[in-house]
Amino acid sequence: MSYQFSSIVRATAVDTDRRTSDRDEVHYRARAFGPDAQPQTLLIVNISPHGLMARCEHPFAEGDRLRVMLPVAGAVPAEIRWALGGRIGVSFDHAVDLASYYELLAQMLKAG
Incomplete structure (x- = not known):
């Protein structure tokens, strides 16, 4: 019986955070173009390299499509995975390659 419970707990823990990589903390203003x-x-x-979290005033909704303007990477197509209280979680359609990502990150940190 305890085996079944631990399997359920493990499955729930995996489902709650589906990120494929850790996030780097930044403070960077960017432009995005939404569905309109x-x-x-x-x-x-x-x-x-796979996405971002941002604050914004526009009332985006889960599933909205964006083009996020990022240094080095340019216009990155993405989908809003969640939106809550002026914050959005964004998943890029294609991961930013690591060399470009580290250069992008360096420029963001320098600007912030």
Whole structure:
């Protein structure tokens, strides 16, 4: 019986955080273009090669598509995975390659 319980707990813990990599803390203002193609300002607070979390005033919704303008990487197509209280979690369509990511991160940290 305890085996079944521990399996359920393990499965739940895995399901709660599906990130594929750790995030780097930043404080970087970026432009994004949403479904209406209007420019929006994002304050990126953490980022990884696979996505980011940002604060924004625009009421984006889960599933909205974005193009996020990032240093080095340019316009990165992405999907909003969650939106809550002025914050959004964004998943990039394709991971930023590591060499570009480290250069991008260096520029973000220098600017912030």
